[in-house]
Amino acid sequence: MLGFIAAPLVVMAILVYGIVLSMERGPSMVAEPVGAGAGDTGGANAIGRSLFGSGDAGRSIPAEQTARGAVLVVRDAGGVANAERPIVLLTNHGRWEAAGAEPLVLGADGLWSIALPPPGPGQTEPMAFRFAVLDGGETLVELDTAGEPMGERRLPRVNEDEAVGEEPLVYEFVVVGFGAGG
Structure with missing residues (x-):
């Protein structure tokens, strides 16, 4: 009976630990980064220049x-x-x-x-x-x-x-x- 009560708590602890660990590492970049900004930003620089008008917007x-x-x-x-x-x-x-x-x-x-x-x-x-x-x-x-x-x-x-x-x-x-x- 103690197993039925403890099992959900253990599963919850493992899930919380996995979530915390994945948040520290960040998302896994499977594909090669492309576009303006490349690196980890993947185009965020181009979006920023387009929205705020600094630099070449490319039009x-x-x-x-x-x-x-x-x-x-x-x-x-x-x-x-x-x-x-x-x-x-x-x-x-x-x-x-x-x-x-x-x-x-x-x-x-x-x-x-x-x-x-x-x-x-x-x-x-x-x-x-x-x-x-x-x-x-x-x-x-x-x-x-x-x-x-x-x-x-x-x-x-x-x-x-x-x-x-x-x-x-x-x-x-x-x-x-x-x-x-x-």
Whole structure:
């Protein structure tokens, strides 16, 4: 009879001892720690930065959708383009049609540029802005250093902190040459 009374007390004592012991050791991390903070925090640092605004929260937006707008600057290393045959910008927003291509403006410094205006109030583009450049005759495509067609380009994403301001974001790239596509 004493066993029936003592058994629950012994089981309770063992359970309490196990709980106290596990609380001192902390949880067992079975998987590798990943994410910001890694270590034992497992992302708590990222959550803190996101909530309290200190450090980089990691949000980025497409450069062409910033309130600053963007300017594309092109250096024609091959010297193919000229005032009569300017470099033109072909975009996915213009459905890649050469008829809708916009000419870049030749500056006094020999660089070609075009301004991409910021989106209007409440205006957002449903698809990422992709573009390619052609020679002014719209027959020669941009080539890479291996002489292959370059394909489409994209503007980088920017942190929200960089997205505010008055001056447009400037992106410069070099066109190695133009040639027949394909």
